[in-house]
Amino acid sequence: MKLRAIAINTFKEAVRNKIYYLLIAFGIVFAFSSRLVSLLTLGDQVRVLKNVGLASINFFSVLIAIFTGINLIYKEIDKKTILNIMSKPISRRDFILGKFLGLSYTLLVALVSMATVFLLFLLISTGDIDWNILVYFCLLYFELLIIISISLVFSSFSTPILSSIFTINLYLIGHVLWTFNEFKTRLVEPITRIIIYLIYYILPNLEKFNLRDQIVSNEKINPMIVLTSILYALVYIAAMLTLAILIFNKREFK
Amino acid sequence: MMSLKLAAAFLILIALGGFLQFSYDSNIDYFAEHDAFVSFPTSKTLKILSFGNTNFVADMLFIWTIQFYSSLHIKNRFDYIENIFNIITDLNPQLRAAYYYGAIIMALEAREFKMAIKLLKKGSRNMKQEWIFDYESGYYAYKYLKDYKLAEEFYLKASRNPEAPSLIKRRRAHMVYVRDDLELALRLWMEIQANAKTQVEKDAAFNHLYQIKFEIETKALGPKINAYKERYGRYPIHLEELKRVGLIESIPKDYLGDEYLYDNKTGKIRAKRMYKWKKLF
Amino acid sequence: MKALEIRDLRKSFRSNFLFKKYEILKAININVEKGQIYGFLGPNGAGKTITIKCILGLLFPDSGQILINNKPATNPEIRQILGFLPEYPFFYDYLTAKEFLHFSAMLFSIPSKKASEVSKKLIKQVGLEGKENIKLKNFSKGMLQRIGFAQALINDPDIVILDEPFSGLDPIGRKELRDIVIALKNSGKTVFFSSHILQDMELIADKVGIIFNGNIIKEGKLSDLVSHSVQYYDVIFSNIDKKKVEANKINFVCRDESYIVRCQDINTMNNIIEFVILNKGKILSVTPIKMTLEDIFLKEIK
């Protein structure tokens, strides 16, 4: 009940902010622009359509995740509304979990609306729907959840500007981390090896949630890999939320 | 107490995450060969979409391209190469590195020499102050296309640039030599010798002149020796004999004024000095 | 039975740069009996808000104990019976008054049907009828104070903690909210409120604690603090010749034919009254002047 109250309120706050709609609208507009771009290229129009469309939805949903995620917690502390909430019989844990649930719901609504419009658009312009795209959106959603759990960790102790810089950096790192596999065999010195391996396994590895290449080139998607990715997402989110609660428990509200 | 529990939970979860990542990695062959799909709007569209930041977009695209072409596991990466570099250099016609490295990738990796030269030509068109593009074109034409005439043209064009190093003139002269215009080559090398400023240049000119003079003279002397053989049924014992029977007017000397070595069993002429001149342009 | 007890509460802050410790609260001891209205009095910057934040678990004390109904206040569940009005009404400005009360009710796990009933009643009680569907960002300071009051009472709390509840209100609003506080007391609730407005204290507080510079310098029932401290008596009389009065070496002030004499103790007052009666004068009034909270306050913090 208390958790739900925080979650619903978080959702309400996000939804009453015009930026949220603006970003969704941009996502949709850019997805539509894939049609335009596909007209400008030669051949492979369907591929271009999917590629550009999925990329724009990806981009804007990540943007929503980062900015609503960081903004909502920080605002709470900055505008001191948190004094009012934390003086009620609600634990810090429930506050963080409630925020997380509210944000996940906010993102779900954003993603579903963009995805629905895009799928309809695809259906109209190509005459059929590649259902693998749903798997793509599903994994994208898990990635978004990881992003907001990370932004919760950062905003539980730092300012929004720093939090967004940290979160964006982790997001970018998360997408190039896999290239580590290319040079890991070259690491010989044991200490650097251990440190770099540790960092590699601790940082969020996000490229696995990006199935765009497979979707666009109509490759088969391995369900085992999708399941491992989802499991990874769940574990990672749990870890981040634990960390956020750990930090938030120590926080004072002046 | 609570904090300890949470910290322990966090560590366990993060370790579990690492383990999942490990099992994920072992299921995936990151470097399996595959095709990539790349599609670009035309450079004109990109120009519009970049909202005035064309140089920035060009830089980004260039960085991405370099990454892309170092991903050796993407089999079809050369399918797009001409298009990509054209777009980059359309967006920023002054991006020197794009012409230079683009041509290197095209030539050395994709073995598309004509394509590389085309890109370099565009570079030299757009950046008139640069001699390096013509110089590179000359090199590809000489080394891979073996089109010495074309190479000479590029070197000639590059050498007209006031910034160009003297090396280019020597390369051109060498092209003239390899395409067997010995008279012109001799003239060019003499010019180079006359204008030489460093010892290296002087040495190079000297070596070339020595060799070219030798080749010109062997070329002239060969038929005379053969004619002598036809007439007398044997090679002349000394070159003196050629002069005596009136086939030549004087006995040629090498560039230092020494006589050539003549083998009367085979009728071949050798120079006294054999320079490793090929290394010294 | 004690509703709220604070023992030896200490709190310091570190300045970020020098890591120097500033002791803000030094040994705060407070005892609030059940059913009392406790006035927490202190000048600006004395540490009232910090103390209250410690009670609510928003700040963590360095040492000391806070007991609510004899249970430690560290457990968030204890706040189920607390109502709190923050010093500045920072509320979600994108919610309407009604939504905000519902949200607050949910944080106490109050079922929504009951929440609507209670919030309707409270909105009426704090005088915001007809404003329930206005967003809080369009509320005035006084209206925010009122809605803050309403949310503090949404869970029918046993103990209500109010930080400067009467600031920013017009005289009518103050009267109304004071009446609510008195009504709370009458229904058996405990109220702990901070203020630096003495008039409010004198009007409603049963017990007062004075905090100054992070110390409780005086704590006691308001009647004890105030009633036994008659400072002097003013005697006013007339119908006596001025020369006669002057001849008796009486210090007086003249006003419209009458004389006002300030007597420091009962004996002098009796002497004066005797003198007036002997000289056939007219006693107009005899007033014992008590010490006000302000006097106590000013005396204590000197």
Ligand SMILES: Nc1ncnc2c1ncn2[C@@H]1O[C@H](COP(=O)(O)OP(=O)(O)OP(=O)(O)O)[C@@H](O)[C@H]1O
């Ligand atoms: N974060 C902080 N770091 C250092 N000192 C602080 C901090 N917060 C408050 N203080 C100091 O603590 C003291 C007490 O502040 P507090 O807000 O409790 O005062 P108050 O009694 O509520 O005053 P007022 O009547 O003005 O509301 C002040 O002197 C203030 O400067």
Ligand SMILES: [Mg+2]
């Ligand atoms: Mg205060």
